[in-house]
Amino acid sequence: MYTTSPPRAWAEIDLQAIRHNLGIIKKASPTCAIMPVVKASAYGHGLEAVARTLDSEGITYFGVANVGEARRLKLSGCRTKPYILGATFPEEREELVENDWCSFVSTIEDAQHFQALAAQYGKKLKMHISIDVGMGRGGFLPNQLHELIDHLPKLPNLIFEGIGAHLPAADEDHEATLEQIRLFEESVATLRQSIDIKWIHIANSAASLAYQIPSANLARPGLALYGISPIESQWNDQLKPALSLHARLTVVRTLPENHTISYGSTFRTSHASKIATVGIGYADGYFRSLANKNARVIVHGISCPVLGRVTMDQIIIDVSEVPNVYPGDIAEILGLNVPVTELAEKAGTIPWEIFTSIGARIPRIYQS
Ligand SMILES: *Cc1c(COP(=O)(O)O)cnc(C)c1O
Numbered sequence: 001m002y003t004t005s006p007p008r009a010w011a012e013i014d015l016q017a018i019r020h021n022l023g024i025i026k027k028a029s030p031t032c033a034i035m036p037v038v039k040a041s042a043y044g045h046g047l048e049a050v051a052r053t054l055d056s057e058g059i060t061y062f063g064v065a066n067v068g069e070a071r072r073l074k075l076s077g078c079r080t081k082p083y084i085l086g087a088t089f090p091e092e093r094e095e096l097v098e099n100d101w102c103s104f105v106s107t108i109e110d111a112q113h114f115q116a117l118a119a120q121y122g123k124k125l126k127m128h129i130s131i132d133v134g135m136g137r138g139g140f141l142p143n144q145l146h147e148l149i150d151h152l153p154k155l156p157n158l159i160f161e162g163i164g165a166h167l168p169a170a171d172e173d174h175e176a177t178l179e180q181i182r183l184f185e186e187s188v189a190t191l192r193q194s195i196d197i198k199w200i201h202i203a204n205s206a207a208s209l210a211y212q213i214p215s216a217n218l219a220r221p222g223l224a225l226y227g228i229s230p231i232e233s234q235w236n237d238q239l240k241p242a243l244s245l246h247a248r249l250t251v252v253r254t255l256p257e258n259h260t261i262s263y264g265s266t267f268r269t270s271h272a273s274k275i276a277t278v279g280i281g282y283a284d285g286y287f288r289s290l291a292n293k294n295a296r297v298i299v300h301g302i303s304c305p306v307l308g309r310v311t312m313d314q315i316i317i318d319v320s321e322v323p324n325v326y327p328g329d330i331a332e333i334l335g336l337n338v339p340v341t342e343l344a345e346k347a348g349t350i351p352w353e354i355f356t357s358i359g360a361r362i363p364r365i366y367q368s
Helices: 015-028 039-043 047-054 067-075 090-099 108-120 142-154 174-192 205-210 340-347 351-357
Strands: 009-014 062-064 082-084 103-105 125-130 158-164 199-203 243-255 273-278 296-299 302-307 315-318 330-334 364-367
Touching: 009 015, 015 047, 015 205, 015 364, 039 047, 039 351, 047 062, 047 067, 062 067, 067 082, 067 090, 082 103, 090 108, 103 108, 103 158, 108 125, 108 142, 108 158, 142 174, 158 174, 174 199, 199 205, 296 315, 340 351
Parallel strands: 009 364, 062 082, 103 125, 125 158, 158 199
Antiparallel strands: 009 243, 243 273, 243 330, 273 315, 296 302, 296 330, 302 315
C-alpha cells in the first residue's frame, strides 16, 4: 500500500489579497478601467483561481500572453474575455475570431488577415492598434499610423475599439517615460481624427501607480495585482503580497566543525552547527544563484541562513539558533518575512521572474 506523502513544499495564495490589490490600483488610477494581467499562470499564482476571483470585480479584459492561455481562461468558465498581449501567428487567428477574443494589430498585413477572417465568419471583430513608443517588441511606429488610417476603408469588418502601447521603463526612467507618454498621446490624437476609440491603454503596474496619463482609460496591471510594487518604497505599505512559499525540513542534525556543505563544498562549518535540509530546490524555483548570497529562510520565526549551493530539490540551512526544531517543521521560503523583492535582489533577478519560476510541482493552496 502506498500512502500520499504530505507536500515537501507548497505555495499559499490569498485570493482576498488580490481583490484588495485591485482596489488599491483602482484608487491610484481612478479614471481607468482595469485589464488584470493574468499571463504566465497569473504570475505563478494560478490562472484559473485568480481569474475566477476577479471575473465579477467589474473588469474589462483579462490580459493573457497567448492563445493557449485564452483557451484556459475560456475553460475556466470566466465571462470576462481574454485580451491577447502577445503577437499571434496567422494560424492561431481563426480560433481568436471564432471565440471573439481580443488582440491587436501591429502591421497592415495583420489587419488584412484579421479582416479576411472576420469577413469569412461574417463578424465585426473588435481589435486594438498597437503603437511602439520605445519597447521595440512590435506595433506601429507613431509615424506609420497614417498608413493604417489610410487603409481603414478596406477593413470594414474590423472595429478598432482600442489603442495601446507598452512602457519599457516606467519604473526606471521618468524622463524617457514622460516622452513615451507624449508620443502615445500624439498617436491617440491622430487616430481620433479618423475614428472613435473606446479603450486607450499604456500603463503597466508602475505607470498605474505613479503616472497620471491624460487620455488613458484602461490600465494593465500585473505585478501590483499580486501585491508587489515595482516602484521601490512606494505603495508597498498598501498592497498585500498574495503569495507565500513554504517547505518542510527533511533532516535535522548537528554537524561538526569544518564539515563541508553541498555541491562544490563552497561552505564549511566554522564550528559545530545544527544543520537542516529543506525540501525545496532550484527545480521548484528557488534560484541556484541564491547560493552564498546571505539568503535566508524563516523557521519558527527565526532567520536561518542558506548554506552552500542550492541543489535541484533541497537546500541546506543553519538552524543553530532555533530551539526545538525537528524534521517536518515548516520553513517560510518567501512571504511576509522574506519579501520577494529581497529574494529577487539576492538572486540577481526581478520579482516577476521569481514568481513565474515557481515550479509546476509546487501545489498552490488557496485561501479565499
Ligand atoms: C506583462 C505586461 C503587463 C503587466 O506588467 P506589470 O509590470 O507586471 O504590471 C502590461 N502590459 C503588457 C503589454 C505586458 O506584457
